[in-house]
Amino acid sequence: MEYRFQVASDVIRDGLGVELTDSNGDVLAEVFRCDADNSLKISMFAENLPFAMVEKLVLIARDELVAFEDGTPLPMPAQLNCSA
Template identity: 75%
Template sequence: MEYRFQIASDVIRDGLGVELVDPIGKVLAEVFRCDADHSLTVSLFIDELPFSLIEKLVLMARTELGVFEDGSPLPKPA
């Protein structure tokens, strides 16, 4: 199965996300940067995603989401 990644802005939730999408366009997982409360969250919308895809999504989000809207840096990795 071929997956793709896309960046999506969400005005209602006040932030930006990197999404993992399947071949028919269904969003399977997301890393979301909330500019309102300076948080990063990971949401999985299906069970049993391969770890390698989740890992790639998280690593891509670190790069693609950059900084919060006010210029504050993302939280440092643990």
């Protein structure tokens, strides 16, 4: 399957998103920057997406979305504290 990434503005939801799409243009996942409440969320609209594509979506979103409309920077990545 061929995947693509696109940046999309959403006036109704007051924000900007980076979308992962398939070759038909169907949106499979999205990272959305909501400027109304300065939140950043990921939504998955398809099952069994390759991890590498989801990871790339998040990395592209970090580069493309930069900061909220009011200039507030995006939240920093969380530090993982995993114990086995």
